[in-house]
Amino acid sequence: MRGGFTIFIGVIAGNILGFLRVAVMAHLLGTQSRADSLVVAMGPLDTFNNLLINSMVFAFVPMLTACSADQRAALFQRLNRLFAWLFAALSLVLVATAPWLMRVLAPGIDPAYFETAVVNFRIFSLSTFAAGTAAVHCALLYTGRRFAPMAFYQAALNLCTVAGALLLWRVFGVAAFAVGYLIGAWLQLAIVYVASRQGRKQASAAASSVGWREILAKPSFFVVYAAGLGLNITFTRAYATHVGPGFAAALDYCMRGVGVPLALLVSPASNSLLPEIARLRSLGRLKDAFRLIDRTIALIALAAVSACAVALVFREPAITLLFQHGNFTRESTRLTSAIFLGLGPSLVGWTLIEIAARSLFALDRPWPPVLAATATLLFNVIYTLRLSPHRPQWIGAGASAGLMLGFLIVLVIVVQAGSPRRVGNQPSTI
Numbered sequence: 001m002r003g004g005f006t007i008f009i010g011v012i013a014g015n016i017l018g019f020l021r022v023a024v025m026a027h028l029l030g031t032q033s034r035a036d037s038l039v040v041a042m043g044p045l046d047t048f049n050n051l052l053i054n055s056m057v058f059a060f061v062p063m064l065t066a067c068s069a070d071q072r073a074a075l076f077q078r079l080n081r082l083f084a085w086l087f088a089a090l091s092l093v094l095v096a097t098a099p100w101l102m103r104v105l106a107p108g109i110d111p112a113y114f115e116t117a118v119v120n121f122r123i124f125s126l127s128t129f130a131a132g133t134a135a136v137h138c139a140l141l142y143t144g145r146r147f148a149p150m151a152f153y154q155a156a157l158n159l160c161t162v163a164g165a166l167l168l169w170r171v172f173g174v175a176a177f178a179v180g181y182l183i184g185a186w187l188q189l190a191i192v193y194v195a196s197r198q199g200r201k202q203a204s205a206a207a208s209s210v211g212w213r214e215i216l217a218k219p220s221f222f223v224v225y226a227a228g229l230g231l232n233i234t235f236t237r238a239y240a241t242h243v244g245p246g247f248a249a250a251l252d253y254c255m256r257g258v259g260v261p262l263a264l265l266v267s268p269a270s271n272s273l274l275p276e277i278a279r280l281r282s283l284g285r286l287k288d289a290f291r292l293i294d295r296t297i298a299l300i301a302l303a304a305v306s307a308c309a310v311a312l313v314f315r316e317p318a319i320t321l322l323f324q325h326g327n328f329t330r331e332s333t334r335l336t337s338a339i340f341l342g343l344g345p346s347l348v349g350w351t352l353i354e355i356a357a358r359s360l361f362a363l364d365r366p367w368p369p370v371l372a373a374t375a376t377l378l379f380n381v382i383y384t385l386r387l388s389p390h391r392p393q394w395i396g397a398g399a400s401a402g403l404m405l406g407f408l409i410v411l412v413i414v415v416q417a418g419s420p421r422r423v424g425n426q427p428s429t430i
Contacts, residue, residue, distance in 0.1 A: 008268040010151025015260040017158035022256045023322060024165050025177065030327030031246030031253075031335055033110035038174050039252035040106035041120035042181065043237055045094075047230040049131035049185070052087070053153070054226055056135035057142060058361045059219035064143040065279070076140045079215060080133070087132035094125035105234065106248070108241035116174055123178035127185035134185075137192040149195035153188050154263070160184030221366030225357060228373025229350070229403075232380050236343075236399045239384050243395065246335065251395065253323060254340040257315070258347050261307040265300050265351045270358040277362035286363075293359040293414065297352060304351040308344060315340045335392055343396025349403030356410040368413040376406035 029035035060079060064072050094101070098121045102109075106117055138150040164180015172179055233255065240247040273296065280289040311318075316337040324333050353376070357369030383398035 006147040007151045008264065010148070010153070010155060011263045011267050013152060014154030014158060015263055017155050017162065018256060018260065019322060021158045021161050021165075022253060023325075024162055026253065026323040026328035026332070027326030028165065028169065029174070029249065030329060031249045031332040032327065033113045033245045034116070034174055035246065035249035036106065036109055036241060037113040037117040038120055038177055039249050040102070040109060040237065040241065041117050041124055041178065043252055043255075044101075044105050044230075044234050045121065045124035045127065046181075047234060049128055051223065051226040051230055052128065052132040053135040053138065055219040055222040056083070056132065056139050058222050058358060060136070060139040061142045064139055072140070072143060076136070079139075080136050082215060083136050084129075084133050087129045090132070091125050091127075091129045094128060095122045098122045098125065105238055106241045107238060108243070109248075110245055120175055120178045123175060123182055127182045130182075130185040130189040134189040134192045137189075137196045140196050141192065146195065149192045150188075152191075156188045156191070157181060157184035160187060221370055222361055225361075225366070225369040225373045228370070228377045229353070229406075232377050232399050232402055235377070235380060235384070236396055240339075240395055243390055243392075246332070247339070247392065247395070250332065250336040250339050250392070251343065253319070253336050254343045254396065257311055257318070257340055258343060258350070261304070261311070261347055262351055262354075265303055265307070266354045266358075269296055269300060270355060273359065273362070277359055281363050289359075289363060290414070293356070296359070297355055297411075297414075300355050301348075301352055304348045308347045311347070312341065312344050315344065338392035339395055341393040343400060346396065346400035346403050349400065349405075349407045353403060353407040353410055356407065356414055360410070360414065368410055372406035372409040375409055376402040378402075379405050 025035065025038065029038065064075060067075055098118045102114065102117050102121055105121075106114075109117060134150070134153070141147070141149055160183045161177055161180040164178075164183060165176045168176035168179055237248050237251055240251045273292065277289050277292065280286070280292070316333065319333050319336050319340070323336070324330065353369075353372060357372065360366070360368055379402035380398040383401065387394070387398075389395055389397070
């Protein structure tokens with residue numbers, strides 16, 4: 001509970017500052033092509049960075065938890081060396097391939113703003129090394145139930161993004177947002193690096209016995225799962241650039257209305273439950289683990305449906321209050337409100353699939369989440385390509401329906417796996 005509360009406070013702070021970030025974007029950019037050039041670069045890279053963070057946490061917290069103090073520190077040092085090089089290489093590849101990636105991620109963007117999008121993407125790409133490396137340190141901190149240093153990751157990003165935009169706007173223009181984001185990512189790396197120094201010092205002279213193949217295989221399933229969910233929205237954003245100027249930006253503003261309750265519902269529950277579920281699994285107490293998962297899903301489902309209903313009913317006055325100023329006009333409000341009508345219900349499916357899937361990862365059952373995430377993306381792609389929706393209220397409907405389908409797939413598997421007969425057949429240790 002203490003860990004969940006700490007993460008909850010961090011999520012609250014991050015999302016309050018996130019609203020401020022989006023409000024500044026709305027004021028300066030509105031729903032114009034210039035705004036599209038920012039969100040088509042920021043959205044995919046922010047999703048990718050979060051994918052790396054969650055992959056590292058959910059792959060290595062159970063592995064590190066099972067080790068003694070000396071073994072844990074030795075394993076961490078091995079993880080840190082390997083993934084630091086990997087994340088550095090990823091950043092360089094993203095920078096080098098930015099023009100080609102932008103043609104895929106924003107195929108319908110105004111040609112006059114294509115180069116601006118490429119510059120923004122390259123700046124954001126330099127944050128990938130910092131985000132990934134910070135996540136490895138975060139996994140070590142979580143094993144000691146130290147949630148605070150990483151709990152404020154999003155807060156640091158948003159605060160620095162807002163500060164960068166306001167202080168550097170006259171110098172860098174739209175790229176000021178990207179520069180601020182980059183500073184925030186490296187600031188968070190510095191925070192977790194300092195916070196984890198005690199755990200790093202405990203390493204013995206003996207090297208870790210965990211092989212490279214096991215280390216690389218551990219996060220691979222979560223990467224595929226998280227990529228499926230991330231591409232669900234990335235694909236929708238890319239399609240929105242075809243519909244008209246400003247549609248991608250309006251979709252990104254809508255994501256704030258989905259992302260805030262999503263983070264509040266998912267992050268505290270999943271991150272604080274991860275060590276507990278992993279502990280129950282290691283003790284062979286699978287009945288207790290599934291009982292904990294069932295209760296969490298039921299509670300979160302009630303909260304997610306309630307939050308979605310409130311958001312849909314009050315979407316237009318909320319958008320008017322939060323964003324309608326500066327370059328964000330009344331027409332921008334109507335466009336964003338219409339898109340939210342289709343995208344808003346994604347909150348329910350997305351929240352529930354995340355809780356169920358992350359619980360299964362903690363139980364070392366990765367295939368059901370991967371299957372569900374793949375089904376989610378495929379449904380959205382088929383829906384979009386077959387119907388080619390151009391009315392704003394239907395643009396996000398494929399993503400919403402796909403996420404609900406993915407959750408139903410995971411739910412069926414969880415119910416079957418948690419039945420007394422199946423649990424009873426499990427060995428006492430896994």
